[in-house]
Amino acid sequence: MHGKLILVVEDERAIRDMIAFGLKRAGYGVREAEDCRTAREALADRLPDLMLVDWMLPDMSGLELTRSVKRDRLTRELPIIMLTARAGEGDKVTGLENGADDYITKPFSPRELLARIGAVLRRAGTLGLDQVIEFEGLKLDQQGQRITVQDEVLPLARTEFRMLEFFMSRPERVFSREQLIARLWGSDTSVEDRTIDVCIRRLRMALEPYGLDRYIQTVRSAGYRFSNKAQ
Amino acid sequence: MHGKLILVVEDERAIRDMIAFGLKRAGYGVREAEDCRTAREALADRLPDLMLVDWMLPDMSGLELTRSVKRDRLTRELPIIMLTARAGEGDKVTGLENGADDYITKPFSPRELLARIGAVLRRAGTLGLDQVIEFEGLKLDQQGQRITVQDEVLPLARTEFRMLEFFMSRPERVFSREQLIARLWGSDTSVEDRTIDVCIRRLRMALEPYGLDRYIQTVRSAGYRFSNKAQ
DNA sequence: CGGCGTTGTCATGACTCTGCAACATTCTGC
DNA sequence: GCAGAATGTTGCAGAGTCATGACAACGCCG
Structure with missing residues (x-):
């Protein structure tokens, strides 16, 4: 898709x-x-x-x-x-x-x-296809289906890409695992909610070389949030 | 003009x-x-x-x-x-x-x-149809209906030519196989989407002698893209 | 007709991704 | 500080995706 x-x-x-x-x-x-x-x-x-x-x-x-x-x-x-x-x-x-x-x-x-x-x-708050969103050096290109940091392409798999895309278009908002599954996978699919953790980890690992992993914040017993403010 | x-x-x-x-x-x-x-x-x-x-x-x-x-x-x-x-x-x-x-x-x-x-x-969003598009030594002459690399004519069959032409006029954008079929073959035609892979391969083979095949990028589970940036 | 280039399809193998489970770590309330 | 809950980390097998080579159908031209 x-x-x-x-x-x-x-x-x-x-x-x-x-x-x-x-x-x-x-x-x-x-x-x-x-x-x-x-x-x-x-x-x-x-x-x-x-x-x-x-x-x-x-x-x-x-x-x-x-x-x-x-x-x-x-x-x-x-x-x-x-x-x-x-x-x-x-x-x-x-x-x-x-x-x-x-x-x-x-x-x-x-x-x-x-x-x-x-x-x-x-x-x-989400993006039309012809728009580009930028966030602290992180640039999301919808048409090109890729995310760059200072003109370097972030190597992301599909799921990670979609997750980062989702978060970048909705910063400062907490999403529960349940919500993330419903929006990114589909609510009927049977996906363990712990899978989200793994996906989050992979996303953080991809962002880590640029020190941007701190934007993916854990909100204990609530879910995750994308934000550039300190925890 | x-x-x-x-x-x-x-x-x-x-x-x-x-x-x-x-x-x-x-x-x-x-x-x-x-x-x-x-x-x-x-x-x-x-x-x-x-x-x-x-x-x-x-x-x-x-x-x-x-x-x-x-x-x-x-x-x-x-x-x-x-x-x-x-x-x-x-x-x-x-x-x-x-x-x-x-x-x-x-x-x-x-x-x-x-x-x-x-x-x-x-x-x-296309570039003017009568313009010459140049891309890292790759020159598309839409009037002459041919593509040259350092003044050497690329030997391309019709389908490959149209595909490269399509991509060159829309760089940095991902197109799904479905989209490519609709635009290059016609939306009413019934062509397997795996056919795109083969066509891409033939295009890459034609570009390979010049080291330009890397511009045709695979975007896993999304489609293909023409870009001079690294993957 | 017959050779040649072109095109779409298919099967296969290589490769990547993904969700899970199992274990490790951190956090929270008491 | 402790028990239990929540989250982090890791390896892996199955699923999904793609590249590749072979091949048959087709049209074109001599």
Whole structure:
């Protein structure tokens, strides 16, 4: 898999395909769902970085899905963009009131969609694909899928990369092992939570030559945090 | 020489002139076509950096032109903006399904048009198609359709050439096998993704005598990247 | 037709990564 | 300071990923 993961919930096949095509082309990972049930399964499987939801869905309205996602503690932070066919003011307001982070009226251009996604991801604190984040000499290049320290490439395996990427886009926040597993592996996967420790260690070892391992901080009985402040 | 070249396909003389005037004023090179046939000739003659197409054209719909341009491997990457007179929803959706990168509804202000063009060109992110890209002794001549190393022509088969061309115009970016297939073969073709490995290998073998094969980097579980930095 | 270059597919072996378990160390409350 | 809990460290086997060579299908041109 590649880049940020976006879940597209849309019943009309043609539109869904078009959206997926545009997103993949831009380098996002895409997961598709045609109704709320499938969407829930996908959410349970692995939490995406952003969700696009059609307003009109066959089994249950997209609103309902949005609302429930925003109610659940595990998925509350997931940014949501609603796709609405009508340009009616009422819809937009209702959508936003129920927790969508943004909405976009059909029809829309791929450019428009990508712009919105970038904006929402930025606001959510994670990164759009065309952005570069820098942190004390640590430079994260999303497009290039690598992290450099003073122009030296950090040799990271996939899991370590994703973990550092995750932390770098959410500094100063503590994440429990449970949360990390849900976001980086997928909540249905059966991974021991002690595995996180090992992954953290590998990450620290990779950062150690540059003295940056101190940024990966242990918060006892809570989880881990990425921060440049002293413990 | 002008800056980027824009092809304007529009049957109404007055509108075409107005658009051309605005674009030239902004520093773009402009080429005009009044129908699809002329447009095709212009495309064959010299590939522009962007194409503006009117939705309603006398001989053939602009849609048809868009679709065929996006189907053709040579012109697939050409960004297209559609001009549509009607604000009807159907139009836009159809336009997008057929591959236009953006659309703009008439009437529009010159400022709006320029903004869209800028955004689409930025997103396309490719270097000008008529430029010569040089990379550590590796020279890509897109006009001559060949690649040279210290004035020696690299013996490349078509597929390898296209792949190297693709990578050279987008350095430092990782592309998944899926993406490479979609962009180099076409999204509708069914090609095994392992085929990419083989193609990469052939490319590396061609570059190896010059010690340039190290630029083609494997990014484990993500894809490949063209870069002159160390792994 | 037949040789030649090109292209996609496959099987195999080499290699890296990853999660786990087992043991070592540190921390916390008492 | 001690017991128990939480975290750090290490080696390893299985899983996953990639490079490589062989090969068949195809088109092209004499």
